Amino acid sequence: MKVLLFSTLYPSEQRPIHGIFVETRLRELMNTGRVDARVVAPVPWFPFKSDRFGEYAKFGATARHEIRYGLEVHHPRYFLPPRIGMTLAPFSMALGALGTVHRLRREGFDFELIDAHYYYPDGVAAALLARWFSTPLVVTARGTDLNLMPQYAIPRRLILNTAKLAGASIGVCQALMDQLQELGADPGKLHTLRNGVDLKKFTPEPRDEARRRLGLDSGNRYLLSVGHLIERKGHFVAIEALALMAPDVCLLVVGEGPERAMLEAQAKRLGLGARVHFAGMVAQQDLKWWYSAADALTLCSSREGWANVLLESMACGTPVVATNIWGTPEVVSNPAAGVLMESRTPKALMQAWTKLASAYPAREATRLHAENFSWESTTEGQWALFQELVRAHRASAVRSFPTP
Structure with a gap:
């Protein structure tokens, strides 16, 4: 299965531990040999790379394209203006990534599903891409995207629209899915797949x-x-x-x-x-x-x-x-x-x-x-969910194709 992972929460050479849990979940899935993936991880546009600009300089210094653990990671830029950036971010992010996603398609990566992480703004932007490319969408909620952002009226409305469009929503804990259901999302689309821990990397030392x-x-x-x-x-x-x-x-x-x-x-x-x-x-x-x-x-x-x-x-x-x-x-x-x-x-x-x-x-x-x-149960649950959505999308495409 060809999967496009979309999220600003993904590590880079400039920010090597940023969103490492997103990378880990994808790598665990790819280790099964069932998935081929590309990553589109948008970065806010910033014109300077000097260290005196602190964290913002890391945006400017982030490479447009990287290879991490053998996986292609693309970092298209999007405009994030001050003050009004929270409202415009999902639209700017989707438009900024559009050219990169089109290029991946032209180069032969015909992704069958978009796997988005962080509901707002990333998931909302991914929903736009899913509509433009007629692709199934899964959005994973991870914390402040659902326990903080819905306090604002426009993000709340966009989050609910995205939950309606998505084939499934995943929460890294049950509490997040309970919150999304309380906001009005369809409970039949809500799934809890908790982050695992790498039991080989994290071991007791004397x-x-x-x-x-x-x-x-x-x-x-x-x-x-x-x-x-x-x-x-x-x-x-x-x-x-x-x-x-x-x-x-x-x-x-x-x-x-x-x-x-x-x-x-x-x-x-x-x-x-x-x-x-x-x-x-x-x-x-x-x-x-x-x-x-x-x-x-x-x-x-x-x-x-x-x-x-x-x-x-x-x-x-x-x-x-x-x-x-x-x-x-x-x-x-x-x-x-x-x-x-x-x-x-x-x-x-x-x-x-x-x-x-x-x-x-x-x-x-x-x-x-x-x-x-361990990661095993999460990986198997994720794979089963992805299969279900891709099969349903294919069946829907067949039904909608006109017969001669």
């Missing part, structure tokens, strides 16, 4: 060895906070909670982002400079050492669809402390997995950590819980 490798004091206890350094991820909650904990508890922060300077200042202001370590960006293949070194992963997000870091940590034998939101209770579903916070506050994090430490699970039990979330 804690002492991991700490020696990272230069950490073996006598301390460590909480780990992984993610983009933005307000939504809640690193500031973890730092403030540290002040309520015993002095041998330290915090490891892995990630980069616009709030790093503010978070460093917060740690210094609270007198925690020596107990908070900012590791910066860490390559995905090296994350297992950080997970293995920690006593617990803490995730204080305000919004998440399905947080991959939770399963990655558990696969390394490290339990989690996390906010009780969206798909997280579907992951943290027994004591071996960790503890859910009662609220998104420093006090609640401290209390959840205390509860976890008082009945700390065996690493083997935590790893065993993660093994329930």
Whole structure:
């Protein structure tokens, strides 16, 4: 089956871990040998490549065409004007990608299905392309596209129109599909296919060895906070909670982002400079050492669809402390997995950590819980759904073709 994956959430040389979960799901499907795929991952147009423009410069520096793991990835540009960009984005994105998609067709890649990720604006743009090319469409919701964007009237209406046009909608957690149904989508088209975890890449390493490798004091206890350094991820909650904990508890922060300077200042202001370590960006293949070194992963997000870091940590034998939101209770579903916070506050994090430490699970039990979330079932479910939609589309085309 020839599949066109469409999403701005796809890694590139400039942003190698951006949307890596989308790439992983596609690679797992392609590993079955049943699918040939191309990726169209639009990038906002930006004229400059200088580092002084920060994240925007990465848009300008992104190559128009890349090969990742043997897979063609195309990055057409689209115009994203300030202020009104949220409303115009899906239309600009679809028009910006149109030439690339036409070229793929001319070169012989007659895709039979569009696999779009992130409902707004990406899924709405993909719906336009699906109509223009008369192709079945599947849209996967991943988090803020359904737990934030429908608060705005125009995006909400476009999301519902897309759900109606799409052959199927996929949620990475049940909570997202419940939300889409509440908005008015047809429940018969809604499917939950959770992200899996790479159980070979994320494996438990001896804690002492991991700490020696990272230069950490073996006598301390460590909480780990992984993610983009933005307000939504809640690193500031973890730092403030540290002040309520015993002095041998330290915090490891892995990630980069616009709030790093503010978070460093917060740690210094609270007198925690020596107990908070900012590791910066860490390559995905090296994350297992950080997970293995920690006593617990803490995730204080305000919004998440399905947080991959939770399963990655558990696969390394490290339990989690996390906010009780969206798909997280579907992951943290027994004591071996960790503890859910009662609220998104420093006090609640401290209390959840205390509860976890008082009945700390065996690493083997935590790893065993993660093994329930391999990619195999998601891949098989995705393949079955794609087959169903392509067959239905072919049958419909035959019925609509006039007989002589």
